[in-house]
Amino acid sequence: MRVRRRGISTATTAVLCGTLLLAACGPGGAGSGAGPTPARIADAPAELPVPHGEGSDVPDDFNGDGHRDLVLDDLVKKDSHADDAGIGIVYGGPRGLTPGARQLLTPKQRAAPTKGQLPAVFDAEEGCDLDGDGFTDLIVSTDPPYDGQGRPPVPLQVLFGSPAGLTGRAVKLTVPARARFGNDWPDQPVCGDFDGDGEKDLVLHASGGRLSYLRGPFGRTGAPRAAGAPLPSPGEVPTGPAADVDADGYDDLVVRATEGTGTAAVVLGGPAGPARTGARLPAGVDVALGRFGRGKALDAAVGGMAETSLRYDLPAPAARAALAVPGSVLDAADFDGDGRDELVSSGSRLRVLRAGTAGLSGKDAVTLAPPGPGTTRVLTAGDFDGDGRADLVVRTHRGGTKDTVAVYRGAAKDLLDGRPAVTFSSSEFLAM
Secondary structure, X not given: OOOOOXXXXXXXXXXXXXHOEEOOOOOOXXXXXXXXXXXXXXXXXXXXXXXXXXXXXXXXXXXXXXOOOEEEOOOOOOOOOOOOOOEEEEEEEOOEEEEEEEEEEOHHHHOOOEXXXXXXXXXXXXXXXXXXXXXXXXXEEOOOXXXXXXXXXXXXXXXXXXXXXXXXXXXXXXXXXXXXXXXXXXXXOEEEOOOOOOOOEEEEEOOOOEEEEEXXXXXXXXXXXXXXXXXXXXXXXXXXXXXXXXXXXXOXXXXXXXXOOEEEEEEEOOOOOOOEEEEEEEEEOEEEEEOOOOOOOOEEEEEOOOOEEXXXXXXXXXXXXXXXXXXXXXXXXXXXXXXXXXXXXXXXXXXEEXXXXXXXXXXXXXXXXXXXXXXXXXXXXXXXXXXXOOEEEEEEEOOOOOEEEEEEOEEOOOEEOOOOOEEEOHHHHHHO
């Protein structure tokens, strides 16, 4: 799950007026394989029960049924002045996302109170199986009370997955004092197996060029197995998703020097965790890791307002290039199943750049038409229908009261089907 603080993750937009579209709300719907014919919300199937699973190793699988689920922040509101509705979860099925099987997570029902006070902020940050039970857990950011004196409390909480999904109340993430540095908020969580022991760890922002490193597995109280002193780092803003860029068995991550546009570096995992600096990357707006060429290691794409810089074969780039394609928001995934990742740029337009034996190319790029007028951003890319090819999930919104979420399925020939297989609105969560 890729979550960005530019609106969940991505500020997004959407579209349709009062007759918003909803396809594939349940078994037999358009998204279940019968075709992408949309239905009006008024005619859509009723809310469906969340399927029960037994645990899996599929990413973002909160109910452990072997099918990927979708997290939605920034749900539409009844009116522009209404409070944040919470976090929406759309559960997957054998043929992809099933918008009828959905769950609304609100701070009133799910958040842990601090000094008897429930948080007003409840934003999804990261998802991974922190306790190793086969069910993905969700890390959320809150706003605990703080008087501005001394070290602030930990704003992160954990919702643990289960056979029924995310059903319990969150617990506060424990960040031991020895793992913190300075008086900044411990936030910006990134999941990964950074020490190679098979368990998921967390890296957090500390301050002063340091990162907090929490070793998994985590207990149901929110406490890590171990945590030492903060690790020195070339920056202090960890950025996910983590990936094993050099295939050495340890996950690595990108760390930015500061928030926003700026330089970044690949920080390499090892027995001591993410403690070694690899390739330093040029300044840019966004960074995506993927297998764009034929090298043994992963590559990096660094987006800027005028062009996208490429660094091939991390962690010590053997080649570099640039594409005359702006990259203010970048994502990478293998949409055609050939073993190489395509690059998605959703800045001014939603474009997919093809990957070939020589790397990425702007030639024959695929431009996707958004599902309606407004601003479109990528929510995530992943294999939701289990066909071995990644699918692209985007959200288009116009203001804070109308939106459309669309799922474009991966395709061997054309990278992505040009017509969404599933469309729905996050307004479905308002009735819950």
